[in-house]
Amino acid sequence: MINLKLVTFIIGVSLFILLNLAAFVSLLEKEKRASIRFFLISWPGLIIFLLPGFTNTEISNYISLALIVISAFVVIIFVIPLNGEIDNASDTPLIKHDERDTMFSRNELIPDTEKFNSYYNNKPQQKLLDDKFRVKPGLLSSKSANYDPVLFASAEASFYTVSAYRNFIDGEINNTKTYVDTISITGYIKNWSKKLGAVDVGVTELKPYHLYSVKGRREKYGKEIINYHKYAIALTVEMDKFNIDAAPNAPTVFESAQQYLSAGTIAVQIAKFIRELGYPAKAHIDGNYEVVCPLVARDAGLGEIGRMGLLMVPKLGPRVRIAVITTDLPLVISKRKADKTVAHFCEICKKCAANCPSKAISFDKKEKIDGIYRWKINAESCFTYWCSVGTDCGKCIKACPYAHPNNLMHNLVRKGIKNNFLFRYLALYSDDFFYGKKPPKGNIPKWMQVTYNEKQAK
Ligand code: SF4
Ligand code: SF4
Structure with a gap:
């Protein structure tokens, strides 16, 4: 007994x-x-x-x-594995996106120039929306609500450095080709990228929908994107949890700029390495993209795209930045095992939407956009908020239950979420109870609190 x-x-x-x-x-x-x-x-x-x-x-x-x-x-x-209601609809986009429609591209348009007039003559509906962010102080502006001269200067330094890489994203290819074994060179690139700081690396075939249709930034603005590379390598780097927890304060933009740079450095180095082996290779990094990075990373098996429109990776959620290398070097494709449980968790969670100060994230079900069902964020209202606070906000990333640190405790919860739909409800309820439906404002890490004279700073 x-x-x-x-x-x-x-x-x-x-x-x-x-x-x-x-x-x-x-x-x-x-x-x-x-x-x-x-x-x-x-x-x-x-x-x-x-x-x-x-x-x-x-x-x-x-x-x-x-x-x-x-x-x-x-x-x-x-x-016990029990999936519940899983949406198995195709998530392969049917069209290419024009990079000129991205907020970063629209932000670079200077009023009364030919480019500006041409864009808004074609898309007058965007003009009214964009006028709203143009009257705000702007990203990293000294007049913005969350201005911090030291951390904004640090973010500027990271963006400046990654933008200097634009001359190195592509280049001459060694005339002498080294014929390498496909399996071992794939492993070599993955392991080396991880040694350089990547948390994960995957390979996919480069598909037409991975590419933007037209360039939207810098010198090649308005030019059709032509890239016949066969493969795309996607890599992710982690954004520091404590810095993201300070969202929407300056540590978030410090961190995202820093990780754009880290991801960009790895991609530029790996692309150069591949060209040295005698194969074409191009790095796609901050400000110099021909590809939609989250889509490439998803197809390379690194994660799924959630309600907030970002890549969600298994052990860090949306707390990553991505860079891509396209190439003709023959590589082993990483088989994507689509994890539809992420979409189901997003369906019930909605924490990012509840925490978004600009109401840019939908509370609704996925909608049919360009032929597939997905969530679409209101990019204009998100960007307008960024231009008020001066940072790239990140409150949605901070609130996401997947974004907790990569350790045994949180990985066990992630495992349960993946395994059983009932556990998803329990995990969500627990996340609200322990961490708050609206997580409290995080502190600026102590080492970042440099004193300065406010009068001079403004
Ligand atoms: S906060 Fe919730 S709904 Fe939003 S992306 Fe994360 S899991 Fe999905
Ligand atoms: S970054 Fe901020 S404003 Fe933009 S969607 Fe996320 S929470 Fe909303």
């Missing part, structure tokens, strides 16, 4: 230890609210589970049984 009280006692003590471990990990992650809550609920939890052991009534056996059943239910929904 099973001793129900003993089983309840073991579960209670194990739960108590786990909750206190979670409290400690949260403390290290500077998640004060989560740490306090894990600690506080560990005590009543322990008392409830120990209670049947101190009483000797028939009721105490029923209580033990109920507690065991509840605990078993949680374990079962974590372990």
